[in-house]
Amino acid sequence: MRHVAKLMAASAFAALLASAAQAQTPKDTIVMAKQIDDIITLDPAEAFEFSGVEAVTNLYDKLIGVDLAKNNALVGELAQSWTVSPDQLTYTFKLRPGVKFHSGNPLTAADVVYSFQRAVTLNKSPGFILTQFGLNKDTVLEKVKAADDNTVVITVSKPFAPSFFLNCLTSGVASIVDSKLVKANEKDGDWGNGWLKLASAGSGAYKVRAYRPNEQYALDANEGWYKGAPKTKRIIVRHVAEPASQRLLLEKGDIDIARNLSKDQLAAVKSNANVKIIQGDKGYILYLGLNQKNPNLAKPEVREALKWLVDYDAIEKNIVEGTYKGHESFLPKGFLGAIDDKPYKLDVAKAKELLAKAGLPNGFTVTMDTRSVNPITDIAQAVQSTWAQAGIKLEILPGDGKQTLTKYRARTHDIYIGQWGPDYLDPHTNAETFAINEDNGEDAKSKTLAWRNAWDIPDMTKVTQANVLESDASKRAAVYGSLQRDHQKVSPFVIMFQQIEVSAQRKGVDNWVIGPSSDTNFYAPITKN
């Protein structure tokens, strides 16, 4: 009897073992492992984090979009066509007929008006992308109007460059929501914000099936999407914080795409014949911000010297290979007016000469607030060692992200090593933050990166501001070019790298393209065999 029991236990155990081994992803489903704990909300009027924006862009459609294949050229999405008045103040959009929301409600001009009204009235983090055109909760119904069911007319406050306004309409905050459905889910006049944090009410390629914060979101294809049903029926994005775990899941075939592999893991999966690696240029710029309140850093010679004291090539090769590449100007590659000039390289002799000119032949001591994550810490240490060659003693102050940021925003840092990503697909987003500082006072209304580093630049501010009104796109690009060259010479920003986003996928997964921003990471074309 005892033997029989043992035998039964053993065979039950074996059966369990066998069932554990079966683990492949379902056929028409793409499973992605990604760090999604940055998501605060799925509401397009509020989402402004990388992962949140990526989800939003797959749930909603906008009036205008960009064509990744055509160098980010503007294309009509929900707007079939548009015209700009000669004074560049009025835009008329003709809506695509027959588009329906996931709920089955038809998409009309009233939904567009409601969506803009909602976004500027809620005025959450990304709200400024629209409010900078003079739309706010009091004026929006005068400035955004439905001429008829298929026509929307928007009036802006200044004759901005049309490329600027239209580029801004491609960002998540300008998504069109299903006004009937959202109104039905309103609570205490919150414009449905609470409900939309976890749900979707759009017309986009996918709709939310289930979203559990910090765990996963599952999306179902919108078979009636106006561009045609997405290739994959379901997308599941699971939060897997640990890159090493993502790698194991991918190699084992339990997921189809791994989004956050580190440099070492990428090198390791390269040899796996079942795994493919793709990459795309991201707009994120990695830089050092030198606070001009520090008397040493305020000297122009010191600012220049520090730029000659970074071993850009060595850092790229040894620390960030495959995930960042050298880039020394404030507009990322792929943006209108971006330049490829890289004037600086490691030159200790030249830096020493400049320091001597500044009256600091023996260097000085300075601190740098550094987020304790890779590769930031490693880069900080590399900078520390080359600066030491010119006698500059750099003290690294480690901290977590929000902590260093709090200090940076209060302008109590010496040096901050940070990353900046564009808010929308127009050069003004970076030009504004790196080259505009309207008021260097403590209570300034606009606290750009130039402000955070207390860099007082009335002249450059004027040039940058004037350029958003330049209607000729090629002239506008040329001005950004010369602006960046000046900036490279005098600014308190040591711009070092531009990010490359890398994603690893199982063989058989195709057509997944990483766009220049989170707004352009589209799931709809992904296929799997």
Place this chain on the structure above:
Amino acid sequence: MVAISAPTPPAPPRAKSRAARWAKILGRELTTVAITIFGLLLVTFLIARVMPIDPVLAVVGDRAPADVYDKARLALGLDKPYWQQFATYIGKVFTGDLGTSVLTAQKVTDDIKTVFPATLELATLGTLIGVALGVPLGILAAVNQGRWIDQIARVIGLIGYSIPVFWLGLMGLLLFYAKLGWVAGPGRLSVAYQDFVTPVTGLVMLDAAMQGEWEAVIDAFWHLILPASVLGLLSVAYISRMTRSFMITELQQQYVVAARVKGLSEWRVVCGHALGNAFVPLVTVIALSYMHLLEGSVLTETIFAWPGLGRYITNALLNADMNAVLGGTLVVGAVFIAVNLFSDILGRVADPRAR
């Protein structure tokens, strides 16, 4: 000597005095609990306010313009003096309102209802493994002090103590999941079963069993077993070392010699007499080890993509999501106090002297 003893007290008052003594003990325990909870609230609140992190950033993000920022600051009540913020906070806690998490947009109490069972599942199985292996191992080591079994127990203890849990977890995944395919990978359920189990208790295996999804139960088990074993090894190390040392102390006592002289079998001497006396401190040790696992093992949860309490609090902390941090800490503290109280009472029941 003339005994001028008081008249023997009649039976009913004696029972009453016994009840009164228990009431007194309970009252004392409850006072301690109340003071501890108040202290916990005060300390977590202070830490949250002293931290050089701006909680408004968590709400509005880095890019928000000044007016959006100010609006959020007012909404959080950060313009009020500290004592007033604290009073509001205490008031809310006592009405069961832990506020809303910025990160998940859910009520913190709802969040905890989903993350705590995940940790509970892991910690309970981990502790069961720890007790099932650790106690016998410790007894064997104590009885066979200095022999090979003692050496093996020592090596296991050393491994459990000294190998970092994240390394153990990763190596476990690499070996048992990636190479051998014996267990399932990170996560609580495979994608195929994800939507079939409706959370009721939050304990996936229990929920699946209640809904008759037996395949999901098995799937959940294979997801659970590896992280639970990793945590279990830590408990085995701790529990076996402590059991060994308690047992050695007991085995050297005179009553053990007496029991042996009486001719009792070695089994009864060790398991009946010595273990019985080592039971009380052992319960405390097991409770401590359980509490440690219940706080949520951040590293294990991170590696195994396990949406538990430890990861929830850590993530909230890194993102300055103060309601979630305070709520999570409060729950950990409350659990700590509860388990402590339970082991105290168990100790009193088991030990006649402590009654």
